[in-house]
Amino acid sequence: MHLDHAHPGPAAVGADARCPDGTRRALRIGLGGPVGSGKTATVAALCRALRTELSLAVVTNDIYTREDAEFLLRQAVLPPERITAVETGACPHTAIRDDISANLEAVEELEDTVGPLDLILVESGGDNLTATFSKGLVDAQIFVIDVAGGDDIPRKGGPGVTTADLLVVNKTDLAPYVGADLARMAFDARAQRGELPVVFQSLRGEPGAAEVADWVRRRAAAWTA
Numbered sequence: 001m002h003l004d005h006a007h008p009g010p011a012a013v014g015a016d017a018r019c020p021d022g023t024r025r026a027l028r029i030g031l032g033g034p035v036g037s038g039k040t041a042t043v044a045a046l047c048r049a050l051r052t053e054l055s056l057a058v059v060t061n062d063i064y065t066r067e068d069a070e071f072l073l074r075q076a077v078l079p080p081e082r083i084t085a086v087e088t089g090a091c092p093h094t095a096i097r098d099d100i101s102a103n104l105e106a107v108e109e110l111e112d113t114v115g116p117l118d119l120i121l122v123e124s125g126g127d128n129l130t131a132t133f134s135k136g137l138v139d140a141q142i143f144v145i146d147v148a149g150g151d152d153i154p155r156k157g158g159p160g161v162t163t164a165d166l167l168v169v170n171k172t173d174l175a176p177y178v179g180a181d182l183a184r185m186a187f188d189a190r191a192q193r194g195e196l197p198v199v200f201q202s203l204r205g206e207p208g209a210a211e212v213a214d215w216v217r218r219r220a221a222a223w224t225a
Contacts, residue, residue, distance in 0.1 A: 026057075026117035027223040028107065029216060030096060030133035032160055033144035035126030038170040038203065040068045042144055043123050045209035046216060047077035054118040054220055057082040057110045059103060061092050061125040068123060081114050092125030093132070100137040107137075119220055129158030140219055142212070146171040147180040154188035162192050166199065166215055173202040 031039050043058060050056060058078065060068035062085065069085035072078070086102045088095040095102055107120055122138055124131055133141050143164035145153045148171055154161055161167060167189060175182050182200065189198045199211045 024116075024224065026055075026107075026111060026115070026120045027140075027220050028120045028122055028138040029140050029142060029219065030122045030124065030138035031142045031144060032093075032096065032124040032131040032133065032164075033126070033168075034128055034146075034149060037126075037144045037146040037149065039123055039126070039144045040071050041203050042142075042168065042170065042201075042209055042212065043068075043121050044072055044075050044077045045203055046121065046213055047072070049209060049213035050119070050216065051078060053217070055116065056119040056121065057084075057114060057117055059084055059086060059106045059110070059120065059122045061086045061088050061095055061103070061123060063088050063090065063092065063125055068125070082110070084110060088125060093130065096122070096124045096131070096133045096137060098134075100134045103137055118224065119216070129153070129156060129160050132159045132163065139223070140165040142166045142168060144168045144170050147175045147182070147185070148178050151175075151180040151182075151185050152188075154185050154192055157192050161189070164196070166197055166212065167193060168212055169198065169200045171202060172200050173204045 031043060033039050047056065047058065058072060062068055064087060066085040069083050072083050073080055084106050086095060086106050103122060110120060111117055141164045143160040145161065147169065169185055172182060197215065201209060201211065203209060
């Protein structure tokens with residue numbers, strides 16, 4: 001289910017869109033959201049959908065482990081050299097918003113070793129509704145919530161819900177089992193986000209992450225046009 005809002009303009013292409021050697025750098029898209037919302041599963045689905053069209057890589061963030069990166073490696077969604085992990089050592093939002101140096105180093109190393117790349121997905125570790133990415137790290141942000149977390153999450157707002165370039169409401173297949181009202185979630189998301197787009201998805205069947213993949217394709221096309 002997709003809320004039919006007008007989409008915001010494509011990612012701007014400015015001086016920071018180029019590497020020091022003058023070549024075009026990859027588009028960077030961040031994925032954040034609460035623990036268990038399905039960020040890593042969404043990243044895996046995007047890799048499967050886009051890997052034959054775009055040259056892409058992934059940076060994951062976890063506090064003390066490489067769990068998310070290892071999940072992606074087990075799923076074989078990309079060659080191992082295209083997946084790297086950052087161990088933040090603190091709340092994940094610190095490494096994606098406050099001190100982004102470790103993530104920038106990981107991104108630049110991927111571009112150096114497996115580039116040129118079209119797209120880098122930067123996944124935050126599980127955080128709360130305040131998690132946002134620094135604009136110095138990513139060019140666009142996807143925020144993932146899930147219906148099992150409560151159908152009042154869109155109503156509660158928070159920077160992730162209200163300002164992300166794309167809001168994904170995941171695990172819609174669980175709505176009947178947890179008593180979630182999807183229509184209410186859609187109404188509340190519209191009230192919080194205005195014209196910013198929202199996608200409702202379930203990765204348990206078709207179309208899966210197809211709408212999110214289409215959104216990423218449009219951003220990537222605008223970035224390289």
